[in-house]
Amino acid sequence: MSTSSSKAEEATSKPSVDEVVEAAKQRDPDQPEFFQAVDEVVASVKPLLKERPELVDVLARMLEPERVLHFRVAWQDDDGRTEINRGFRVVMNTACGPGKGGLRFHPSVDLSTLKFLAFEQTFKNALTGLPLGAAKGGSDFNPRGRSDDEVMRFCQAFMSALYTEIGPDTDVPAGDIGVGAREIGFLYGQYKRLTRRADGAMTGKGSNWGGSLVRPEATGYGLVYFARHIVADADESFDGAKCLVSGSGNVALHAAAKLISLGAKVVTLSDSSGVIHEPDGLTEDGLAFITELKTVRRGRIKEYTEEFSESAEYVEGGKPWQFAGDYAFPCATQNELDGDDAAALVDAGVRGVFEGANMPCTAEAIEAIKSGSLMYSPGKASNAGGVGVSGLEMAQNAGHVFWDEEEVDSKLQSIMEDIYTAAKDTADRFDLGGDLQAGANIAGFERVADAMVAQGVW
The missing domain is CATH 1.10.1200 (Non-ribosomal Peptide Synthetase Peptidyl Carrier Protein; Chain A)
Known part of the structure; x- marks a missing residue:
């Protein structure tokens, strides 16, 4: 032969x-x-x-992670009882750089969720153009309702099991759902205590102890920067537009702030209990109240209607997608917007859906959005601003420098514009009719695949 x-x-x-x-x-x-x-x-x-x-x-x-770490987290609550949680870290792909991705503390955390997040992170990180691989981790621990001392003890126990696996050149965790500034502080403090190193092993740190300005705002701001390119290409703008935003966490609050600064009317925010609807849009004072409510008091979104606004309504168990608007920004969690929700948005005349969370739209929802000819941005492209500024934080840590807000925000805008251009140009290259979802997936996949081929089979 x-x-x-x-x-x-x-x-x-x-x-x-x-x-x-x-x-x-x-x-x-x-x-x-x-x-x-x-x-x-x-x-x-x-x-x-x-x-x-x-x-x-x-x-x-x-499709196979490089490494999966599954560990026990044993800690004591305020009554001295020993509690046990599961901890995970999934390092999905390091072809383009050290592992990079957040930690999620939530009862829903399991290996399937973390593998999905790490897989998405692989292409998201590649789209930024920064030398970042992909990882994700977390625990089924729920910080809600826990005292600060309990959260601290849990974080210290979690990091005690993880610290040997992370570092600025190997794997760099950050925050995600349930892991905010408080948790990052406790985690990083324990890392330093155990390693005696103050380095870039974590991002999302406070700006006065190694963090970057604009990092808390980056995912929400980046989402709006990305969406603005899509809207501008359609000869539209956010000025005066009614925007349906879901969630009331970090992404939703900062997306809302940026939208308001651009003249938009943010008419909804939500949490797991329900949704508020402010018909004429949130004011800056109203958004400040909600930000304090959620990040300091750790209260429920319905308290906005009880304590601040007489014009807003609260719908227990409701979703933002039941109200009228021009653009929708799902910023809460995965699969929050299903096929029926998307059909309702199409029927209501919504003109675009821009993902701020990771995989917030089901496959049926995406099909309905595209069938209705709505503008659409996939989360792995439009919510990449957070990891983009995390990469900038890593660069500042490595160089022992600190950039001002204007410089970081300018770099963030450039990153989001480059991602948009890559997704759009790739969609054009394959004659995909301007499909940014496919364009982003192909662009991210090709960059990672080329790096893997160049480095041989391992």
Whole structure:
């Protein structure tokens, strides 16, 4: 048999894209969130894989994390009782740089959720153009209702189990749901205590102890910067527009602040209990009240209608998508906007949906949004501002420098513009009709895949 014939038979015997994904699903049948993320990316990158079939083997490697750490977190509550939680760290891919991604403290945290987040993070981080790999971690611990001392003891126990696995050149955690400034402080303090190092092993630190200005605002601001490019290309603007924003955490609050500064009317915010609707839009004072309510008092969103505004209504168990608006910004959590919600937005005349959370729209919702010809931005592109400024924080830590707010914000705007351009140009390259979701997925995937190929099989 000739050499060319052998190579041809070998090529035809290699598994197809669908077979690679199916094999991964057979290995981990109990991880629906992870494979929801996988299916979304794979559907988008098939045009690239058709053009470059050798990358199918690389896809197979991408579907398996480089490392998964699963550990016990034992700590004592205020009554002296020992409590046990599970801790995780999933390092998904370090082809482009050290692992980078947040820690989530929430009862829903499990391996499927963290693998989905780490997989999304792989392409998000690549889109920033910064030398960042991807990781995600966390625990099923719920900080809500816990005292500061209990949160501190938990964070110290969590970091005691994790600290040997992280560092500025290996894996750099940050915050996520349930992990804000308080938790980052406790975690980083324990890291320093154990290692005697004050370095860039974590991001999201306070600006007076190694953090970067604009980091708390970065994800929300970046979302609006990205969406502004889409809206401008449609000859529209946010000035005077009614915006439906979900959530009341870090992303939602700072997206709302930036939208208000651009003249938009933010008419909704929400939490897990319900939604508030302010018909004429939140004022800066109203947003300041909610920010203090959620970040200091750690209260519920309904207290805004009870203590601050007589014009707003609160709907127990409601969603922002039941109200009229021009643009929607899902900023709360994964799968918060389903097919029925998306259909309601289309029927109500909403003109765009811009994702601020990680995978907030279900597959059915995305299909309805696209079928309705709404503008749409995928979270891995439009919420990349947070990790972008985390990368800038790492650079400042490595150089022992501190940049002012104007410089960091300027760099953030440039990062979001570059991501938009990459997604748009890639969609045009493959004649995808301006589909930014597919363009972002292909652009991020190709950068990671090329780095993996260059570094050999490992």
